[in-house]
Amino acid sequence: MSRRAGSPAAPGGAGQGRPDAGVGRVTWQALRARRAAVARLAGWSAVEALPALLSGLLVARAVDHGFLAGRLGVGLGWLAALAGAVLVGAVATGRTYRSLGAVVEPFRDDLAARVVRAALAGATRPDARPDGAAAARLTHQVELVRDTFAGLLMVTRGFLFAAGAALLGLLALDPVVAALVAAPLVAGVAVFLAALPAMAGQQRRYVRAGEELSRSAATALAGHRDVRACGAAERVVADVGRRVAAQAAAERTLARMSAVRSLSLGLGGWLPLAILLLAAPWLVGRGLTAGAVLGALIYVSTGLQPALHALVQGVGGGGLRYVVTLDRILRTCPEPGDPPATAGPPTGVDESAPAVRARGLTFRYGAAARPVVADLTLSLPTGDHLAVVGASGAGKSTLAALLSGLLPPQAGTVRLAGVEISARGPGELARLRVLLPQEAYVFTGSLGDNLRYLRPDADDATVVAALDALGVRALAARIGGLAAPVAPDALSAGERQLIAAARAYLSPAPLVILDEATCHLDPAAEAVVEDAFADRPGTLVVIAHRISSAVRARRVLLLDGDRPALGTHEELLARSAAYRDLVGHWDARPAERAPAGRG
Ligand SMILES: Nc1ncnc2c1ncn2[C@@H]1O[C@H](COP(=O)(O)OP(=O)(O)OP(=O)(O)O)[C@@H](O)[C@H]1O
Structure with a gap:
């Protein structure tokens, strides 16, 4: 039986571009x-x-x-x-x-x-890569x-x-x-x-x-x-x-x-x-x-x-x-003279299609291992805000990697905005989604370079607006402004997560997947970051490590072996014993992880 999670899917995507009138x-x-x-x-x-x-x-x-x-x-x-x-x-x-x-x-x-x-045009772009x-x-x-x-x-x-x-x-x-x-x-x-x-x-x-x-x-x-x-x-x-x-x-x-x-x-x-x-x-x-x-x-x-x-x-x-x-x-x-069909966003993007559509998704880490994700069907409309929860080892990070195309499923398909993910190259995928992992990547270079990594054409005002939205302005000032160099080792884990979050926020990708990407922030800073992403146009998936992330989300997906459940926080509280257990466990945790700041 297909383990369905999500609303009935909207009609499928447009498929791949075909040799057209061009x-x-x-x-x-x-x-x-x-x-x-x-x-x-x-x-x-x-x-x-x-x-x-x-x-x-x-x-x-x-x-x-x-x-x-x-x-x-x-x-x-x-x-x-x-x-x-x-x-x-x-x-x-x-x-x-x-x-x-x-x-x-x-x-x-x-x-x-x-x-x-x-x-030549490609080589002279600021984000050019040989x-x-x-x-x-x-x-x-x-x-x-x-x-x-x-x-x-x-x-x-x-x-x-x-x-x-x-x-x-x-x-x-x-x-x-x-x-x-x-x-x-x-x-x-x-x-x-x-x-x-x-x-x-x-x-x-x-x-x-x-x-x-x-x-x-x-x-x-x-x-x-x-x-x-x-x-x-x-x-x-x-x-x-x-x-x-x-x-x-x-x-x-x-x-x-x-x-x-x-x-x-x-x-x-x-x-x-x-x-x-x-x-x-x-x-x-x-x-x-x-x-x-x-x-x-x-x-x-x-x-x-x-x-x-x-x-x-x-x-x-x-x-x-x-x-x-x-x-x-x-x-x-x-x-420049070509009709729009030959330029623009990744071919086959269908804006009327769900932001994410997974069908029969199955993944196991070894041929003889039990599937971590088994026959999962999920549909997220554009603008959705989903929290994925589950016990440690339930497969949340694996699902994040599958939805972002980093892991190929052994069975089933993932479509982002109607685009079959396995048929897309890294450049096209980068324009469709951004995945922010727990280990934030900050490189040696200026703060501006780090923030503009996924959107090199962002002007200072746009970057500063992102810093404001995510509550990172004070950190940027402490570092010395956008032109100041960043030494990754001199930052705390939480500070690195803030910089990586601002970079993802600035990315033009309509889908953001946060895989415990705020786990080193204190609850207040985490709330500011998640709220900013929720307000950002597009779709948000948060692999949650605190109950507050689930409460904030529009819907919650509970991964629980081969019985995933999807609903609002209240619905799951009412109908899922496993979810109540998880919430109880979270509530009982004595202390949150280390707050942002030099650690
Ligand atoms: N590279 C790998 N090779 C083999 N098994 C793996 C690998 N990565 C994860 N697993 C296993 O797959 C299962 C799901 O792992 P995953 O990291 O997706 O869970 P999770 O829900 O994100 O866990 P956590 O909340 O602890 O981060 C676990 O049993 C884990 O041991």
Whole structure:
């Protein structure tokens, strides 16, 4: 049974962003900006299609008027004409590549310039952190877009001209034959086009899985000393391993989906051949000549079939990579003129979705260990203020880590503002939530640097307002103001917690999770901090260590083995013996922990 805690959930989130009009718009702009080169490409493509247009007709003539009529010279003459058309087509093919370069290379340059502009803008931001892996990834993506764009143009225009020419030739041979071929061809193309969105979605998941893997491996590598020092090697290896498995699974699904390509090829490329062969006696009975039947077979086997094959392989492979990769570049490197969809907050954020939505959340620290969190379902609307309580070891910190994406659940999902947490990178997560642990992190640097760490653009007035709200003004004055250096070792644990709290308060993240983050403050200082966070726009989760935190909260979640309970403080007092016990235990505690101040 699902252990539900929380109000019925609002409709789910918007899901991940999909390759949108941005890709179509940029592609269209690229083609329009090089109209002359595109026109030249189309012109040479038409000439290139000459053999496809004439092959069946000329072979039919050669057979009917030449070889079958006993006039070898006439037959050879028609075949020579076909050879001439093939020669002209070959010259045109060479020219198409020149025109293609004139369309594709400037497009690549545009994209490279976009990437460089975005990298420069990122590097000069005050919160800039060097990310060589991202720059290399983007450069690689630009090259991928260039190659796949060229391939897409070639196969699409190749199919349009070759299939168009073959159908015209068939029409000239016999309209009934043209209809017999066109019907399955249209069905094959329709099946392929219908499956494209699903294939694009899967391709997107594959690319995202690759990015997640590279990010997680790069982070693990960069922080390997800390990982070892904290004994987190096992967890980090498991995390990277999970992403390797996710990418492999996405690639396997993608490979399975290629079956759709075979189906569409079978329908559009092979079925017309079978139909023609089966219908040959009937067609001949209707007066079609042997040469015309052979010509029709040539149109299908050397014109339509290869063109469809190239289209399906090209669009289904490189074409999908083009859409997905270009979409990533546009999202990662937005330009001022872009529509808002490509910029702004993390993609997929749904402001109407609950701030937090956990479903079937399960976590255990070892394969054989009992679950610390078992099948927990919880929904917090935006603006909620939840206190999480429970005996020591009940799993409160584990839940905080799960809700903030620091621990991956073994089962179930967590969504923040409609965003699936496991699919997000550290940057996106940082914009969605801030987790404040018990051990406050204060680094050597100025007080201002420490406070602005999560919001570098906060001006002095904003910072001072945060200090006021949290009751930290006096401490800041004691340190010597925002510009004064902070020596972390010279601060008490409570003072460090106050500075970390002000930093989290200033963060733009709408969800704040305080994991016993005020445990070294005296009750009065703790009340000021919690009240300030409760008044801050957004959602607050407090892992409570005092009854007062539960009383202040709008709702309380009691973690009690596999029987969690959710309600107001009064409701839980009335209906939960475990909660009454806990409250009694808290009330009976003789002394609170050390107050803030130098200790
Ligand atoms: N890294 C870990 N490896 C193995 N077990 C762990 C780990 N971290 C926590 N646990 C176990 O998981 C259970 C829940 O721990 P958690 O820290 O989430 O509880 P808590 O309710 O926050 O406790 P407290 O109030 O004492 O901080 C405990 O039994 C703990 O021993």
